[in-house]
Amino acid sequence: MRFKITCLFALLIVWCNNSYAQTPKIVYQDASKFHLYGKAFHTPQPYHRVDTARYSDLPIAVKRLLTHSAGLAVVFKTNSKTISAKWCVTNSKALNNLTPIAQKGLDLYIKKDGKWQFAGVGRPTDICSEFTLVKAMDNAEKECMLFLPLYDELKSLAIGIDEGSNIVALANPFKKRIVIYGSSIVHGASAGRPGMAYPAILSRNTGLYFMNIGISGNAKMEKAAAKMISDIEADAFVLDCVPNPSPKQIKERTEDFVKTIRANHTKAPIILIQSIFREQGNFDLDVRERVSQQNEEITAAFNRLRNAGVKDLYLITSEKLLGDDHDASTDGIHPNDLGFYRMAEGLAPQLTQIFNQYQIK
Amino acid sequence: MRFKITCLFALLIVWCNNSYAQTPKIVYQDASKFHLYGKAFHTPQPYHRVDTARYSDLPIAVKRLLTHSAGLAVVFKTNSKTISAKWCVTNSKALNNLTPIAQKGLDLYIKKDGKWQFAGVGRPTDICSEFTLVKAMDNAEKECMLFLPLYDELKSLAIGIDEGSNIVALANPFKKRIVIYGSSIVHGASAGRPGMAYPAILSRNTGLYFMNIGISGNAKMEKAAAKMISDIEADAFVLDCVPNPSPKQIKERTEDFVKTIRANHTKAPIILIQSIFREQGNFDLDVRERVSQQNEEITAAFNRLRNAGVKDLYLITSEKLLGDDHDASTDGIHPNDLGFYRMAEGLAPQLTQIFNQYQIK
Structure with a gap:
C-alpha cells in the first residue's frame, strides 16, 4: 500500500514537472510604459482620454465619460507564445446593450502579412481580472495592439508574457492624427469587443491615427467641448455629433463649434457626418422625424458655413451607412458589429478621398 | 397666494389630462396563448424548448439549457401604436460575451412590405422587467414577431398594447419544419439581440420554420440527444454540432447519430455542417489544429455514411462562412452579428438548394 502511494507521488511529480515545462510562468509588466495609440492629449492618468481638470466648464457627465479608455490601445512587440493581462476597472454597472467584454474587457490584434488581425479577448471576471488573451502561438516576433475597455475607466493594466521571452516598445504604427468627436456610436456602443468600435476599424483599415472622443449620450457641441476639441493637435476633425443634440441645438451650436476649431486649425479639413438612421x-x-430634422439642421448649418466662406469643410450624408436591411443595430439606436463594419466600409473611401487632398495619408 | 396655488393645480390637471390623452393606458395579455414560432415539441412550460422529463438520459447541463427560450418567438397581430412587454427570467449571472438584451431581453420584428423588419428591443432591468418595445407607430394592423431571450429561462411574458386597440393571434407564418441541432453558435452566442441568432435570420430570409436546438458548450451527439432529435417531427435536419465534441467523439458518434435520425425519418434530408473557423x-x-481535426473527422464520417448507402445526406464545408477578415467574432469563439449575418448569407443558398429537391419551400 505504501509502495503504491509512493508511486502515485512520483507520477504526480513527473506530471507536474511536465506541465510546468509546457506552460512557462507568466511575468507581468506595467503597460503604461508602452505607446498608447489613440491619445489626443497627455493625461496624468495614462488611460484617460482627456485631463478634464483643464476643462472645468465641461458637463459633469462628459468629464466622467472622458475617463473611459474608449479607442485607446497599447502597442508593443513580443516573441512570447502566450499573452496575458491583469487589469482593473471600476464597479460600474453592466450596460444592457454591451457585452462585458466590450464594456470592461480587452481585445488583442496582432499584425499578420501586413494586416492587423484579431487574436483574442480579455474577459472581465471582476473589478480586477486576469486572463490569457492568446496562447500556443509560434515564437516569432509579433507586433501587438491591445484595445482597452470601451465603457469604463481603466485603473491599471499589466501585460503578461512567458518568462524568458521578451516584450519591447513598438513605435506608433499609425500616421497623422485625426479627431473623431461624437456620441455613444463613436464611443463604441454597441461593439461586441473594443476593437470593433468604428474609429478602431478605420485605423486598422487606413493606417491612420484616429483619436476617439466619443461621449455617450452627450457630444452636444457645448462651448467647453469646442474649446477642448480645438486644443487637440490634429490634421483633421471628423464631427459625428448629430445623434444627441436636438435639432434646435444643432441649429444654434454648429457654426460656433466649427468656427472655434477653425480658429485654431486654419487649414485642417473639418468633416461633418449626418446621423445614421436610427433603426427604432x-x-x-x-424617432424617424427627429433624425430627419437633425440631419436637415446639420445640412443647413453646413451650407451656412460654406456660404460664409468657411473652407475645407465637408459633409458626409448617412443614407447608406448602415445598409438597408435594418438588421445592423443592437437596440435600434447603436450599431452592432455588422453596423460598425458597414460604417467603416462606407466612411473609409469618403474620408480618405478628402484626406488625400491634404496629404493626410 | 391661494389664487396662484389654485391656478397651478388647474394647470397641472389640464397637463395631466393632455398627457393621458397622448399616452393611453397599456393593457397586458398573457403571451402564451399566441403561436410560438420555433417550437420543436409541445412542452408543459410554454417557453421551454424540450420537455426534458421525457429524456432522462440527457446530461444535466443539456436539460438546463433546453429550458432557455433560444430561437422562440411569439407571433401576433395588432393595431396598437405602442407595444410593451412584462417578462420574468431567472437570476442567472450575466455572460461576458453576450449583451443583457441578447441573454435576457426581447427583440421585436414587424412585417413591412412583405419582409420582417427590426422594430425595437426589450431591455432587461431586473429578474422581472417592463419595457416599451416600440411607440409612436401608425395604427395600421401589423404582423409582429417577438423573439425571446437566448440564454435564460423565460418564466412569464405578457404583451402590452394601448387600451382600445386590438391584439389577435397570427397563424404560424413559416413553412415546413427544419431542426438545427448545434452548439452555442446555434444557441445564439454572440448575437447582439435575440433575433440575430443565425437560425432566426435564416427563417426571416427563407420563410422556413427553423427549430433552434442549440445547446451551449454541448451538442456532443450523445445517444440520448440522438433519440430526442429523432423524435422531432421535421422535414429536414441540420446538424451544426462539430464545434464541441472532440475529434475522437465525432469519429465515434456521428454515424450512430445520423442513423438514429434516419431510422425515424426515412426520406428527410440530413445536412452536416463543418465547424466554422474559430478566430482564436x-x-x-x-485551436487551429483542433478545428481542423474536427472538420476532418466529420468529413470522414460523412464519407463513411455515404459509402454505407445512407441517402439524402449532405455536407456543407465551412471555409467561407465567417468571411476572411477575421473580424466576425465577439471572442474568437462565437460569431458577432457580422458573423451571424455572413453565416446566414452563406448557408441560405446552400440549404435552399438542397431543400428545393425535397419540396421544402
Whole structure:
C-alpha cells in the first residue's frame, strides 16, 4: 500500500514537472510604459482620454465619460507564445446593450502579412481580472495592439508574457492624427469587443491615427467641448455629433463649434457626418422625424458655413451607412458589429478621398 | 397666494389630462396563448424548448439549457401604436460575451412590405422587467414577431398594447419544419439581440420554420440527444454540432447519430455542417489544429455514411462562412452579428438548394 502511494507521488511529480515545462510562468509588466495609440492629449492618468481638470466648464457627465479608455490601445512587440493581462476597472454597472467584454474587457490584434488581425479577448471576471488573451502561438516576433475597455475607466493594466521571452516598445504604427468627436456610436456602443468600435476599424483599415472622443449620450457641441476639441493637435476633425443634440441645438451650436476649431486649425479639413438612421425609426414615427430634422439642421448649418466662406469643410450624408436591411443595430439606436463594419466600409473611401487632398495619408 | 396655488393645480390637471390623452393606458395579455414560432415539441412550460422529463438520459447541463427560450418567438397581430412587454427570467449571472438584451431581453420584428423588419428591443432591468418595445407607430394592423431571450429561462411574458386597440393571434407564418441541432453558435452566442441568432435570420430570409436546438458548450451527439432529435417531427435536419465534441467523439458518434435520425425519418434530408473557423486559431496553433481535426473527422464520417448507402445526406464545408477578415467574432469563439449575418448569407443558398429537391419551400 505504501509502495503504491509512493508511486502515485512520483507520477504526480513527473506530471507536474511536465506541465510546468509546457506552460512557462507568466511575468507581468506595467503597460503604461508602452505607446498608447489613440491619445489626443497627455493625461496624468495614462488611460484617460482627456485631463478634464483643464476643462472645468465641461458637463459633469462628459468629464466622467472622458475617463473611459474608449479607442485607446497599447502597442508593443513580443516573441512570447502566450499573452496575458491583469487589469482593473471600476464597479460600474453592466450596460444592457454591451457585452462585458466590450464594456470592461480587452481585445488583442496582432499584425499578420501586413494586416492587423484579431487574436483574442480579455474577459472581465471582476473589478480586477486576469486572463490569457492568446496562447500556443509560434515564437516569432509579433507586433501587438491591445484595445482597452470601451465603457469604463481603466485603473491599471499589466501585460503578461512567458518568462524568458521578451516584450519591447513598438513605435506608433499609425500616421497623422485625426479627431473623431461624437456620441455613444463613436464611443463604441454597441461593439461586441473594443476593437470593433468604428474609429478602431478605420485605423486598422487606413493606417491612420484616429483619436476617439466619443461621449455617450452627450457630444452636444457645448462651448467647453469646442474649446477642448480645438486644443487637440490634429490634421483633421471628423464631427459625428448629430445623434444627441436636438435639432434646435444643432441649429444654434454648429457654426460656433466649427468656427472655434477653425480658429485654431486654419487649414485642417473639418468633416461633418449626418446621423445614421436610427433603426427604432422603422416604425416609431417620432424617432424617424427627429433624425430627419437633425440631419436637415446639420445640412443647413453646413451650407451656412460654406456660404460664409468657411473652407475645407465637408459633409458626409448617412443614407447608406448602415445598409438597408435594418438588421445592423443592437437596440435600434447603436450599431452592432455588422453596423460598425458597414460604417467603416462606407466612411473609409469618403474620408480618405478628402484626406488625400491634404496629404493626410 | 391661494389664487396662484389654485391656478397651478388647474394647470397641472389640464397637463395631466393632455398627457393621458397622448399616452393611453397599456393593457397586458398573457403571451402564451399566441403561436410560438420555433417550437420543436409541445412542452408543459410554454417557453421551454424540450420537455426534458421525457429524456432522462440527457446530461444535466443539456436539460438546463433546453429550458432557455433560444430561437422562440411569439407571433401576433395588432393595431396598437405602442407595444410593451412584462417578462420574468431567472437570476442567472450575466455572460461576458453576450449583451443583457441578447441573454435576457426581447427583440421585436414587424412585417413591412412583405419582409420582417427590426422594430425595437426589450431591455432587461431586473429578474422581472417592463419595457416599451416600440411607440409612436401608425395604427395600421401589423404582423409582429417577438423573439425571446437566448440564454435564460423565460418564466412569464405578457404583451402590452394601448387600451382600445386590438391584439389577435397570427397563424404560424413559416413553412415546413427544419431542426438545427448545434452548439452555442446555434444557441445564439454572440448575437447582439435575440433575433440575430443565425437560425432566426435564416427563417426571416427563407420563410422556413427553423427549430433552434442549440445547446451551449454541448451538442456532443450523445445517444440520448440522438433519440430526442429523432423524435422531432421535421422535414429536414441540420446538424451544426462539430464545434464541441472532440475529434475522437465525432469519429465515434456521428454515424450512430445520423442513423438514429434516419431510422425515424426515412426520406428527410440530413445536412452536416463543418465547424466554422474559430478566430482564436488565427494565432493559437492548438485551436487551429483542433478545428481542423474536427472538420476532418466529420468529413470522414460523412464519407463513411455515404459509402454505407445512407441517402439524402449532405455536407456543407465551412471555409467561407465567417468571411476572411477575421473580424466576425465577439471572442474568437462565437460569431458577432457580422458573423451571424455572413453565416446566414452563406448557408441560405446552400440549404435552399438542397431543400428545393425535397419540396421544402
